[in-house]
Each structure stands twice: as C-alpha cells, then as structure tokens.
Amino acid sequence: MPDTASVLPKVVDFSREFELLVKAYEQSGGVPEALRDNRVGSLAVHGNRVLGANAVEGLHLHTEQTPTGVRVEVRVEPGVRIARPVHLCFGLLPEEGIQEIHSVFDIGEGAEVSFIAHCTFPNALRVQHVMDASITVRRAAKMVYQETHYHGEQSGTLVMPKTRAVVEAGAVLQNEFKLVKGTVGKLDLDFEAQVAEKGVCEVAAKVYGKKRDEIVVRESLRLTGAGARGLAKSRIAVTDAARSEVLGEIVGEGPYSRGHVDCVEVIRGNEAFASAVPRLIVRHDTAKLTHEAAIGSVDKKQVETLMARGLTEEEAADVIVSGMLR
Amino acid sequence: MRLCLENLDVAVNGHAILRSVNLTVRKGEIHSILGVNGTGKSSLAYTIMGLEGYRVTSGRILFEGEDITSLPVWERARRGITLAWQEPARFEGLTVRQYLALSRRSAANGLPPEEALLRVGLEPRRYLDRTVDQSLSGGERKRVELASVLAMMPKLVILDEPDSGIDALSIGFITDAIRTFARFGASVLLITHQEEVASVADRSSTMCNGTILKTGDPAEVARFFRLHCRACDHVNEPDEEVSPNA
Ligand SMILES: Nc1ncnc2c1ncn2[C@@H]1O[C@H](COP(=O)(O)OP(=O)(O)OP(=O)(O)O)[C@@H](O)[C@H]1O
Ligand SMILES: [Mg+2]
Numbered sequence: 001m002p003d004t005a006s007v008l009p010k011v012v013d014f015s016r017e018f019e020l021l022v023k024a025y026e027q028s029g030g031v032p033e034a035l036r037d038n039r040v041g042s043l044a045v046h047g048n049r050v051l052g053a054n055a056v057e058g059l060h061l062h063t064e065q066t067p068t069g070v071r072v073e074v075r076v077e078p079g080v081r082i083a084r085p086v087h088l089c090f091g092l093l094p095e096e097g098i099q100e101i102h103s104v105f106d107i108g109e110g111a112e113v114s115f116i117a118h119c120t121f122p123n124a125l126r127v128q129h130v131m132d133a134s135i136t137v138r139r140a141a142k143m144v145y146q147e148t149h150y151h152g153e154q155s156g157t158l159v160m161p162k163t164r165a166v167v168e169a170g171a172v173l174q175n176e177f178k179l180v181k182g183t184v185g186k187l188d189l190d191f192e193a194q195v196a197e198k199g200v201c202e203v204a205a206k207v208y209g210k211k212r213d214e215i216v217v218r219e220s221l222r223l224t225g226a227g228a229r230g231l232a233k234s235r236i237a238v239t240d241a242a243r244s245e246v247l248g249e250i251v252g253e254g255p256y257s258r259g260h261v262d263c264v265e266v267i268r269g270n271e272a273f274a275s276a277v278p279r280l281i282v283r284h285d286t287a288k289l290t291h292e293a294a295i296g297s298v299d300k301k302q303v304e305t306l307m308a309r310g311l312t313e314e315e316a317a318d319v320i321v322s323g324m325l326r
Numbered sequence: 327m328r329l330c331l332e333n334l335d336v337a338v339n340g341h342a343i344l345r346s347v348n349l350t351v352r353k354g355e356i357h358s359i360l361g362v363n364g365t366g367k368s369s370l371a372y373t374i375m376g377l378e379g380y381r382v383t384s385g386r387i388l389f390e391g392e393d394i395t396s397l398p399v400w401e402r403a404r405r406g407i408t409l410a411w412q413e414p415a416r417f418e419g420l421t422v423r424q425y426l427a428l429s430r431r432s433a434a435n436g437l438p439p440e441e442a443l444l445r446v447g448l449e450p451r452r453y454l455d456r457t458v459d460q461s462l463s464g465g466e467r468k469r470v471e472l473a474s475v476l477a478m479m480p481k482l483v484i485l486d487e488p489d490s491g492i493d494a495l496s497i498g499f500i501t502d503a504i505r506t507f508a509r510f511g512a513s514v515l516l517i518t519h520q521e522e523v524a525s526v527a528d529r530s531s532t533m534c535n536g537t538i539l540k541t542g543d544p545a546e547v548a549r550f551f552r553l554h555c556r557a558c559d560h561v562n563e564p565d566e567e568v569s570p571n572a
Contacts, residue, residue, distance in 0.1 A: 307400040309403055
C-alpha cells in the first residue's frame with residue numbers, strides 16, 4: 001500500500017477538508033462526535049482521501065488509495081463483540097467527481113458488530129459514486145449495516161451500490177439502505193446474498209424519489225442452507241416525475257428455508273411511476289417463500305384515519321409516507 | 327342540538343345503504359346504537375365522518391346547527407367530530423406518542439398522551455414508544471385508538487364497537503373512557519353489541535335494514551331490540567339500486 005502522504009499534493013489542508021466533510025456528514029444525519037472519539041471505530045473518506053481512520057480492539061481497518069477512490073478492508077476478529085457501532089463516512093463535496101469505494105468486510109466467527117454509514121454528496125451536479133462491497137459474515141456472527149445517503153437537492157448523483165454477501169451457518173446479516181432526504185438522482189442498488197444453514201439475511205431499502213429521480217432496487221437472496229431465512233424488504237415513495245423499479249427475488253434451495261419479499265411503493269401525483277417484480281423460486285419441497293407487494297396511492301383508510309384527527313389529505317399522506325420510510 | 331341527521335339517504339357503490347335516517351344527539355349525551363350485523367351502523371358512522379364512498383343522496387347532516395353534509399373529513403374533524411374505527415388502521419413507523427400528538431394537534435382541551443393511555447389501561451412507559459403497526463395486538467390497537475380520541479377530546483365522538491376485541495376484565499376501562507368524554511361535555515355516538523357497555527348511554531336507538539326503528543330510553547330500546555329485532559327474520563340486504571346521479 002502506498003504511503004498516503006506521499007501521493008497527495010502538498011496544498012491539501014487535511015484538517016480543513018476533514019471539518020468540511022464532517023459538517024456535511026452531520027447535515028446528512030451523521031454523528032460528528034463519533035468520528036472524533038477514539039473509543040469508537042470510524043472511517044472518514046473524502047473523494048479518494050482517507051481523512052480519518054480509527055480502529056478499536058478486535059476491529060481492523062485497512063485502507064488503500066486508488067486514483068478514483070479507496071479500497072477498504074474491514075475485519076472483525078472471531079468472537080469479538082464490538083460494543084459501539086462503527087461509523088463510516090464517505091463523501092464528495094465538489095459539484096462534480098467520482099468516488100469509488102471497494103470494500104471487503106470479514107466478520108469473524110461468533111463476532112458481533114454494527115456499522116452506521118453515511119454517504120454524502122450535498123452539492124452534487126455530476127457526481128458518480130460506486131460502492132462495491134463484499135461481505136462475509138462467518139459462522140454464528142452478526143453484522144448490522146445501516147447506510148444513509150444524502151445527495152443534495154439537484155438530482156445530480158449517480159449512485160451504484162453493489163453488495164455481494166455470504167452469510168454462513170447460524171450467522172445474521174441485517175442490511176438497510178436509506179435515501180429519503182433530498183433528491184436521489186439515479187440510484188442503481190444491487191444486493192445479493194447467499195445464506196447458509198440457519199443463517200438469516202434481512203435486507204431493506206427505503207428511498208424517496210422526487211423530480212426526475214430514477215430508482216432501481218434489486219434485492220436477491222439465495223437460501224442455500226437448511227432452515228435459512230431471508231427477508232427482502234423495500235419501501236419506496238415517488239412523487240413528481242420520479243420512477244422506481246423494484247425487483248425482490250428469493251430462491252429457496254435449503255430444506256425448510258423461509259423467505260419473504262415485502263414491497264410497498266407509494267406513488268404521489270400522476271406523473272410518477274412505480275413497478276415491482278417479486279420473484280420466488282423454490283427448489284426444495286419443504287422450502288416456503290411468500291411475498292406481498294402494495295403499489296399505488298397512500299392507503300385510504302390510513303389517510304381517512306388521520307383526516308378524522310384534523311389533518312388535511314396532504315398532511316396525512318406526508319405523515320404516512322415518512323413513517324413508512326423511517 | 328349537537329348532531330342532527332335529517333331524512334338521510336346514503337348510497338354506497340350505487341346501493342342504498344341508509345334510508346330516511348333521523349337522529350339527534352345532544353350536547354354531552356351518550357347515545358348508543360343497537361342493531362344486528364349488517365344493519366348499517368358502521369355506514370352511519372362513516373357517513374357522519376364524511377368518508378369517501380358514502381354518498382348522501384338526500385337529507386342533511388347538521389352539526390351544531392350548521393350543515394356539514396358536503397364538508398371533507400378533515401374539516402369535520404376540525405369542527406370537532408372524530409371517529410374510532412371498528413378495525414383501526416395500522417401505521418408503519420408511527421409511534422403511539424406521535425399518533426397521540428397528531429390527534430392532539432387540532433384539539434384545544436385534549437388529554438396529554440400519558441393520561442390518555444392510562445385511561446384506557448395502557449402503561450405509558452410500555453406503550454408510548456411502540457409503533458402503531460402490526461406489532462400491537464388487536465385489543466391494544468383498539469385501546470390506542472380510544473386513547474387517541476381522548477387526546478383529541480372533540481365535541482362529537484363516534485365509537486364503532488370500542489369494546490370488540492377487548493378482554494372482559496378490561497371493559498371497565500372502555501366504559502370509564504366513554505363517561506370521561508361526557509364529563510368533558512363531548513357527545514358520544516356509541517355503536518356496540520354489548521349490553522354492559524350500552525348501559526352507560528343516556529339514550530339509545532335501534533337500527534334495522536338501514537334505518538332507525540326506535541329511539542328512546544336505553545332500557546326501553548334494549549327491550550324493544552330483544553323482543554323484535556332478535557326474533558325478526560328480516561334480512562339486512564342493501565335496498566333496491568339507486569341511480570349513481572340520484
Ligand atoms: N361498499 C359496499 N358495497 C355494497 N354493500 C355494502 C358496502 N359497504 C357496506 N355494505 C352493506 O351495507 C350494509 C351495512 O353495513 P355496515 O358495515 O354498516 O353494517 P353494521 O351494522 O356496521 O354491521 P356489523 O354489526 O357487522 O359491524 C351491509 O349489508 C353491508 O353488506
Ligand atoms: Mg360495523
């Protein structure tokens with residue numbers, strides 16, 4: 001790995017860049033104290049520069065700069081329970097640019113860890129953000145990963161988060177992607193996981209598309225082991241001329257594997273577009289997969305209930321949609 | 327008079343559901359509605375609340391002397407009418423605390439959330455941060471609904487079977503809550519199948535086939551109901567088709 005300092009132009013003022021990133025991070029919902037607290041595992045990356053990295057006992061962070069981003073290796077030692085959530089901050093402040101994050105997560109046997117990630121592109125006019133994550137949650141380990149995005153107000157971001165996960169026997173992976181404030185731009189979310197015996201994978205995407213935003217969400221789970229369980233959940237709202245397409249796919253291969261696709265897409269206004277395609281494939285006669293999808297306007301009974309408490313139709317719909325995306 | 331229904335005819339999907347309904351509810355009065363399944367009790371509740379699909383084809387609804395027949399739901403609510411559903415809606419991501427706060431928003435003298443919950447027998451510490459979604463049991467959800475109406479404390483409360491799904495030991499909380507409304511000067515239109523609950527009423531009406539058969543003293547109406555309605559083989563079927571533009 002090249003020494004970070006040697007490849008950077010001398011004019012870069014790290015502390016100022018860090019402060020600006022932290023400010024944007026806070027605006028997107030991040031907790032700035034977490035990035036400064038040495039008892040909390042954290043990583044802050046602006047563009048292709050690692051501005052801060054703090055490992056804690058049992059957690060190893062290894063970073064490597066690339067021309068357009070960083071490679072990150074996150075490893076948790078077997079049997080270690082990381083008490084506080086690890087905070088990750090990725091961002092790009094200029095209006096234009098590319099950030100590519102290639103990450104490898106390796107959660108050792110029986111370990112337990114949770115991550116709170118924020119990705120922020122507050123001024124984006126033409127920003128491209130590629131996330132390529134490979135996750136291994138080893139036997140009986142547990143990983144919770146929550147990622148919140150903020151892409152500014154100008155629909156100027158193209159974001160492609162791609163995850164390939166392996167959930168080993170008895171392990172748990174809970175993954176949530178959230179982009180509900182500001183605009184989306186273009187989002188192409190692609191999540192795939194393979195779940196072994198008695199493993200559990202729950203994946204959820206919550207996105208609010210506005211203006212001309214384009215949303216594509218693909219969640220795909222392969223339940224290979226006996227008694228493996230999977231939940232592919234999506235909550236999408238689209239307004240104005242925004243479009244969303246959701247593909248929720250589960251393959252039940254293991255005996256007694258159980259999977260559920262749960263998709264709700266709310267469309268507000270006549271120009272928006274929403275589609276959902278649940279796909280269930282069963283390869284074992286004791287496996288059982290189910291799906292529910294509700295696409296359309298906000299639920300009438302919910303709206304009328306809130307209107308009966310004095311909220312207008314618009315106010316009621318706002319409350320219902322923000323609850324759904326919470 | 328707080329509520330006055332005058333010769334109300336209501337159609338749903340082109341079917342006449344309510345026919346020549348005449349009913350008055352006084353200030354601070356608890357008025358119970360009896361009737362076998364399918365007589366139109368819920369339809370009456372929805373019509374007073376102004377829900378979509380309940381079309382008043384003739385007659386009018388007066389609230390505090392003003393004609394509200396064509397007002398939207400939320401305007402009726404802001405004037406002081408609310409409804410607790412027989413099967414209340416569930417909300418993802420909305421906590422009991424937030425739900426009660428919303429109910430209280432447009433209310434001048436609603437009860438604070440903690441007190442509203444205590445009055446329906448739910449411990450605030452255990453329930454305020456719960457979500458009003460599928461994770462609440464049927465009975466819990468019904469109680470939260472009643473609490474949200476206490477938090478609003480409107481002038482007219484329509485309760486559609488507030489006792490259904492409530493365990494026998496807790497029925498007292500429901501009847502107490504109903505009396506609380508009256509003490510605050512609110513009127514209650516109480517739909518129920520249970521005599522114990524109906525016994526809190528000041529007046530009572532019995533419905534049959536979309537209309538009100540008899541109104542009067544609760545004991546008398548209950549006797550009438552037992553004598554005539556329980557034994558009656560009258561089929562509660564929607565009446566003849568009415569034209570959509572009628
Ligand atoms: N959308 C509809 N289309 C056709 N018929 C309807 C519709 N809604 C209600 N009805 C009919 O109107 C009648 C009155 O229904 P309503 O729900 O008001 O009865 P209810 O007295 O509340 O009964 P319960 O005691 O079972 O709650 C019933 O016969 C019902 O089938
Ligand atoms: Mg009913």
